[in-house]
Amino acid sequence: MKIHRGNFESNLLFLDETGLLDTPKRILEIGAGRGVLTRVLKDRGHQIIGTEINHEYIAFAKEENDVDLVFTNVETTDLPFPDKSFDFVISFDVFEHIPDSDAHLKEVSRVLAPGGSYLLCTPNKLTNVPFEILKEKSLTKYKEYHIALHTFWGLKKRLQKNGYQTSFVSIPLVTPYFIDKMRRYTGSVGVFLVHILKPDAWPQFLKTNFYVVAKKQEEV
Numbered sequence: 001m002k003i004h005r006g007n008f009e010s011n012l013l014f015l016d017e018t019g020l021l022d023t024p025k026r027i028l029e030i031g032a033g034r035g036v037l038t039r040v041l042k043d044r045g046h047q048i049i050g051t052e053i054n055h056e057y058i059a060f061a062k063e064e065n066d067v068d069l070v071f072t073n074v075e076t077t078d079l080p081f082p083d084k085s086f087d088f089v090i091s092f093d094v095f096e097h098i099p100d101s102d103a104h105l106k107e108v109s110r111v112l113a114p115g116g117s118y119l120l121c122t123p124n125k126l127t128n129v130p131f132e133i134l135k136e137k138s139l140t141k142y143k144e145y146h147i148a149l150h151t152f153w154g155l156k157k158r159l160q161k162n163g164y165q166t167s168f169v170s171i172p173l174v175t176p177y178f179i180d181k182m183r184r185y186t187g188s189v190g191v192f193l194v195h196i197l198k199p200d201a202w203p204q205f206l207k208t209n210f211y212v213v214a215k216k217q218e219e220v
Contacts, residue, residue: 007092007093007121007173007175007177007178007209008036008037009175009177010121010171010172010173010175010209010211011037011092011121012037012040013171013172014119014121014169014171014211015041015090015119017169017171018119018169018213020088020117020119020213021041021044021046021088024044024045024046024047025046025047025087025088026046026047026048026085026086026087026088026113027041027046027047027048027049027086027087027088027089027090028048028049028050028051028079028081028085028086028088028089028090028111029041029048029049029050029051029089029090029091030050030051030072030079030089030090030091030094030108031051031052031053031091031092031093031094031097032050032051032052032057032061032067032069033052033054033057033061034057034060034061034064034065035050035052035057035060035061035062035064035065035067035069036065037090037092038050038061038065038067038069039061039065039066039067042067049070049081050067050069050070051069051070051071051072051079052069052070052071052072053071053072053073053074055071057069058071077098077100077103077104077107078107079107079108079110079111081111082111083110083111084110084111084112084113084114085111085113086111086112086113086116087112087113087116088112088116088117088118088119089108089111089112089116089117089118089119090118090119090120091118091119091120091121092120092121093121093122093123094120094122095120095122095148095150096122096123096128096146096147096148096149096150097145097146097147097148098147098148099147099148101148101150101158102158102161102162105118105158105159105162105164106162109162109163109164109216112216114216114218115215115216115218116215116216117213117214117215117216118164118212118213118214118216119212119213119214120211120212120214121209121210121211121212122149122150122155122209122210122212123146123149123208123209123210124149124150124151124152124205124206124207124208124209124210125149125150125151125154126151126152126205126206127199127206127207127208128142128146128149128208129142129146129149131185132146134185134186135185150210151205152168152204152205152207152210153205155210155212156168159212159214163216163217164214164215164216164217165214165215165217166212166213166214166215167212167213167215168204168210168211168212168213169211169212169213170204170207170211171209171211172200173199173200173207173208173209174194174198174199174200178194179191179194182194
C-alpha cells in the first residue's frame with residue numbers, strides 16, 4: 001500500500017481518538033483521494049465506500065491500494081447512496097471546497113443512519129487565509145479552491161443549523177509534513193515561528209484545522 005502522507009497521521013489519530021470506530025461500522029469517505037485511509041479502515045474490518053472526483057486518483061487507489069472508489073461529479077452535492085446507508089460519513093480537507101455547505105450537510109444527513117455522525121476536518125478561516133495569501137502571493141486566488149472556509153463559530157453555527165450536535169477534538173498538527181510545508185512556502189523564518197508560537201497549544205478557535213464530530217440529531 002502506498003501512502004501519501006499529507007495529514008494522514010493526524011486524520012487517523014482523530015478517528016482513533018473519537019473511539020467511535022472501535023468496532024466494524026458502515027462508513028462513507030467523501031473525497032477519498034488515492035484511497036489510503038479507505039484501505040486502512042477496510043483492513044480494520046469496516047464496511048467502507050469511498051467517493052472521489054479525480055479519475056487519476058481513482059485509478060491509483062485501485063492499482064496501488066486495492067480499493068474501488070465511486071466517481072462523483074464535482075458539480076453536484078448529491079451522494080449516490082440510499083437514505084440511512086451509513087453509520088459514519090468522514091471527510092478530510094473536503095468541506096472547504098464545496099460551494100453549497102448547507103446542501104452538502106443535508107445530503108450527508110440523508111445518508112446517515114439515525115444517531116450517525118459526520119467526522120470531518122477542515123481548515124480554520126482565521127489561520128488559513130493568511131497562509132494561502134502568502135503561499136499564492138495573491139489576495140484572492142485562494143477563493144478559487146477554498147471557497148467555503150469557516151471560522152470556529154461559523155462552522156459550529158452551520159452544523160447546528162443543519163441538525164448536527166457538534167464537538168471539536170484537539171489533534172496535534174505540527175507533524176513533519178506540516179513543518180515541510182511551512183519550509184516550502186515560508187522558508188526557515190516560517191519554521192522558526194512554528195517552533196516559537198507552538199500552534200498546537202493555541203485555543204480551539206485558533207487551531208489551524210478543525211477536527212469535528214458532528215452527530216446527527218434525532219428527528220422529532
